[in-house]
Each structure stands twice: as C-alpha cells, then as structure tokens.
Amino acid sequence: MRALISSIEERLDAPTAKGLAQAVSRAIRDATLLPGDQLPPIRRVAEELMMSPTTVSAAWQLLARSGTIRSDGRRGTTVAPTARGGERYTRALRHESPVSLDLSTGIPDSALLPALVPVLSALTDPTTPSSYLDDPVLDELRTELTRDWPYAADDLLVVDGAMDALDLATRALLRPGDLVLVENPGFPPLLDLLEDRGVDVVGVPLDETGLHLDGVEALLPRRPAAVVIQPRGQNPTGVSMSPTRARRLAALLKGHDCVVIEDDSSGPISTSAPISLGAWIPDQVLHIRSYSKSHGPDLRIAALSGPDSLLAPVRHARAIGQGWTSRLLQRVLAGLLRDEDCARGIASAGAEYARRRELVVGRLAEHGIDVAGTDGLNIWVPVRDEAAAVLRLASQGIAVTPGSPFSVERLAGPEGHVRVTTGLIRADHLTVADLIAEAASAGAWTAQHR
Ligand SMILES: Cc1ncc(COP(=O)(O)O)c(C=O)c1O
Numbered sequence: 001m002r003a004l005i006s007s008i009e010e011r012l013d014a015p016t017a018k019g020l021a022q023a024v025s026r027a028i029r030d031a032t033l034l035p036g037d038q039l040p041p042i043r044r045v046a047e048e049l050m051m052s053p054t055t056v057s058a059a060w061q062l063l064a065r066s067g068t069i070r071s072d073g074r075r076g077t078t079v080a081p082t083a084r085g086g087e088r089y090t091r092a093l094r095h096e097s098p099v100s101l102d103l104s105t106g107i108p109d110s111a112l113l114p115a116l117v118p119v120l121s122a123l124t125d126p127t128t129p130s131s132y133l134d135d136p137v138l139d140e141l142r143t144e145l146t147r148d149w150p151y152a153a154d155d156l157l158v159v160d161g162a163m164d165a166l167d168l169a170t171r172a173l174l175r176p177g178d179l180v181l182v183e184n185p186g187f188p189p190l191l192d193l194l195e196d197r198g199v200d201v202v203g204v205p206l207d208e209t210g211l212h213l214d215g216v217e218a219l220l221p222r223r224p225a226a227v228v229i230q231p232r233g234q235n236p237t238g239v240s241m242s243p244t245r246a247r248r249l250a251a252l253l254k255g256h257d258c259v260v261i262e263d264d265s266s267g268p269i270s271t272s273a274p275i276s277l278g279a280w281i282p283d284q285v286l287h288i289r290s291y292s293k294s295h296g297p298d299l300r301i302a303a304l305s306g307p308d309s310l311l312a313p314v315r316h317a318r319a320i321g322q323g324w325t326s327r328l329l330q331r332v333l334a335g336l337l338r339d340e341d342c343a344r345g346i347a348s349a350g351a352e353y354a355r356r357r358e359l360v361v362g363r364l365a366e367h368g369i370d371v372a373g374t375d376g377l378n379i380w381v382p383v384r385d386e387a388a389a390v391l392r393l394a395s396q397g398i399a400v401t402p403g404s405p406f407s408v409e410r411l412a413g414p415e416g417h418v419r420v421t422t423g424l425i426r427a428d429h430l431t432v433a434d435l436i437a438e439a440a441s442a443g444a445w446t447a448q449h450r
Contacts, residue, residue, distance in 0.1 A: 001040045005048045007032045015051055017058035024063055025395040028079055035081040065443045066388035068395050100397035103421045106378055112349035113296045114342045119335035127327040136324035144337035145303045151278035153305035158325045160300045162265045162290035169261055169286050170197050172313035178225035185406035187235050203408030208372045210241035213248055226259045231275045233266030236406050236419040237380040238373020240272040250280035262287045266376040268294035269350045283307045291333060294346050301333050353423045360422045363433035369440055377423030385443025386416035392439040
C-alpha cells in the first residue's frame with residue numbers, strides 16, 4: 001500500500017480533491033494501477049499524503065462518479081474495469097503519451113492548414129514601409145478580404161487575430177459600468193476580457209439558429225452599450241446564425257445606441273455562408289473575421305470592418321500601440337487568399353471538419369445524446385456530471401474541456417457540458433464518440449460507494 005500511495009503522490013500536482021483524483025487517474029492511465037487493484041483506505045491515504053480525510057473522500061467520490069473506481073464489496077474500493085468496447089482504443093492510446101488525444105484545445109488540425117512554401121517562396125523583396133504612417137492595411141490584402149465580406153463596409157482594418165480585435169474594440173468603445181450582452185455559453189477569454197474592462201456582462205441564451213431574440217429584447221430597456229456575438233460555428237456550441245435570425249436581431253437593435261461586435265472566429269472553415277448584421281445596420285456593426293482556423297493560428301491575422309465612427313477609435317487605439325500588422329504576414333495571407341489551390345484546400349478542410357463532426361454527432365445521437373450545433377471545430381455535449389465526465393475521459397487518455405468556464409453565471413449542481421474539439425479527431429470517430437457517450441452518463445455516485 002505504501003508503494004501505491006507513493007506512486008499517487010508522485011503524480012500529485014495539487015493537494016486538493018481534484019488534484020488527487022487526477023493523480024489516481026494518471027496512475028490508471030499509465031497502467032501503474034490496473035483494473036481490479038485495491039485502493040488504500042481513505043484514512044491511510046489522508047495520513048500519508050497529509051491531507052484531510054474529507055478531501056480524500058471528495059477525490060474518491062469524484063473518481064467513483066466518473067466510473068474510474070468503484071466500491072467492490074468486502075474488497076473495499078477498487079479500480080473499475082475498463083469500459084467494454086473502449087479498451088482496445090484506450091490501450092492503443094496509452095502507448096503514446098499521457099494525453100493521447102487532446103480534444104480540449106479548440107484549435108484547427110495542423111494537417112488541414114494550407115502549405116506556406118509556395119507563397120513564402122514568392123516573397124522575394126523586403127516589405128519595409130516607407131514610413132510608420134503608411135496605411136496599415138496593404139491594398140492587395142484589402143482587395144482579397146473584400147471579395148467575400150458579408151456586407152459592404154466603410155472600411156477594413158487588419159489586426160493580429162480576433163482576440164486582438166476584441167481587445168482593441170472593447171478598449172476603444174466600452175467604458176467601465178457599460179452593459180454588454182454576450183452569448184451564454186460564450187468564449188471564456190472574451191468573458192475574462194470584459195471582466196477586465198469593468199463592464200457589466202449579461203448572458204443571453206442561444207438556440208440552434210442564434211441568440212434568443214426575447215432575451216435581447218428584454219434587456220434593451222437597460223440600454224446595453226454592446227452585444228457580442230459569434231455569427232458562425234459559435235464556440236463552444238457550433239451554432240451558426242440563420243439569415244432570418246440575423247435580420248430579426250438587426251431589426252431589434254436598429255437605432256439603439258448599441259454596437260454589435262461580431263466575432264467570426266470560425267471564418268473560412270465554416271460550412272455556412274458569411275453572415276453579418278452589417279447587411280441591415282452597417283452603422284452599428286464591427287465585424288471581425290479571424291483567419292486562425294483556416295490559415296493557421298500562428299499567422300495571427302484577423303480583419304475588422306465597420307463604419308468610420310466605430311473604426312476611428314479602434315484605429316487610434318492601435319496607432320498609439322504597435323501600429324500595424326506585419327506587412328510580411330499580410331502579404332502571406334493575401335497570397336494564400338489569391339491562390340486557387342489554397343482556396344480549394346480550405347474548402348475541403350471545412351468539409352473534413354464537417355465530416356468529423358457529423359460522424360461523432362451521429363453516433364452520440366444513437367446513444368440518445370443530442371448535440372445542437374452544426375458548424376465549426378467544436379461540439380457541446382450535455383453531461384450528467386461535468387467533473388466526472390472530464391476525469392473519465394482523461395483516464396482514457398482523452399482531454400476535453402469542462403463546460404463551466406464557458407458559462408456567464410456560476411452553475412449549481414454537477415450536471416453541465418463538455419466541449420469537444422471534434423475537428424481534431426482524425427480516426428476512430430465512432431470509438432471516440434462511444435467513450436464520450438459513456439463519460440456523458442458518468443456520475444452515478446450512490447450510497448453503495450461510500
Ligand atoms: C470565439 C473565438 N474568438 C476568438 C478566438 C481567437 O481567435 P484568434 O486566433 O484570431 O485571436 C477564438 C479562438 O478559438 C474563438 O473561438
């Protein structure tokens with residue numbers, strides 16, 4: 001027992017219930033603990049690790065809820081058998097690395113990003129601006145960007161990714177105490193950013209075609225300064241706004257002193273067409289399109305459009321900061337957008353992401369789990385016990401993101417969601433979906449485990 005406790009201790013990052021549960025789960029994943037192995041009594045673990053019995057008991061509860069350990073009659077608490085059907089996969093994964101399949105990141109599959117060599121090798125001359133006051137947007141890129149922009153905007157700005165655009169726009173246009181409406185669930189870095197700006201954030205729920213109109217209408221008397229939405233492949237739900245919802249939302253907001261900030265972070269990998277409220281209320285819209293998912297997160301490029309009244313303060317905020325996005329990178333993006341092979345590659349990447357998502361979503365539906373969204377890299381899976389589901393998948397080498405950080409308010413109770421980046425599942429979609437389905441129903445902690 002001492003050796004076993006030491007092996008758990010070696011894997012312990014934090015002396016908390018969650019930390020201990022993760023340490024046990026790591027020991028199971030690297031086969032230090034095997035199905036059927038007995039766990040030491042709670043009191044003994046508490047003594048040896050200098051933790052309180054309550055903390056150890058909470059860790060055991062979490063592991064039991066995730067189906068990782070179970071009460072085994074007189075043998076006490078033992079490591080649960082690996083789930084049927086998933087065992088081979090789990091063993092296969094175990095050989096690779098502690099997290100063999102990381103579906104927690106929300107990033108694109110590097111194998112589906114365009115090749116850079118043809119474009120880079122065409123960049124033979126240096127790209128020095130003649131002055132620091134040159135137009136920060138290259139004409140050749142502006143021409144490419146406007147080709148499939150969803151509406152006729154006054155002008156465009158090129159920035160260092162959608163996060164940079166959100167940072168600049170919120171800094172330039174919002175004041176502490178302003179009311180800002182966001183999608184709930186929403187993108188955690190945006191929620192952090194808004195908190196940092198000192199604004200009042202209220203979440204509005206989404207359905208399969210976008211933001212709830214009733215929710216927005218009910219908040220209009222409180223005079224929101226901004227509404228932030230993701231028009232396509234919403235992270236985390238994968239919802240794309242329908243043209244009807246966009247038109248009705250525009251009609252609702254028209255004439256209010258309220259900016260609509262659209263974060264089209266899925267951009268060109270989306271299977272739905274570009275869409276913006278700018279088609280109806282261009283004077284109130286800042287539309288951001290990121291090229292991170294389609295052309296690579298490390299290009300750090302997004303474009304931002306809007307009326308002069310909204311773009312001018314953003315331009316000013318940028319001018320007193322780093323000034324412009326590297327012209328070298330702008331030329332790379334312009335080259336990629338011009339290249340027909342690259343455009344075809346991006347369209348097939350979008351189709352491949354859709355195929356991966358559909359395989360997983362279809363299998364989850366066979367398990368009785370409904371997933372609403374239809375676009376982007378992620379799916380939003382309802383689970384009975386969020387912490388247990390994350391832990392269960394982790395013990396099988398699969399990392400997913402717990403749903404609670406995406407929620408505007410703190411949720412009570414264990415049930416919730418996990419966000420799974422299906423865009424990164426290259427093979428064995430059905431097996432992975434089976435494991436996700438099992439994790440979604442994990443959480444049956446009953447008196448018999450105590
Ligand atoms: C909703 C949302 N906004 C912004 C970003 C960041 O995009 P960028 O890499 O262009 O900064 C992401 C990235 O996942 C995202 O999902």
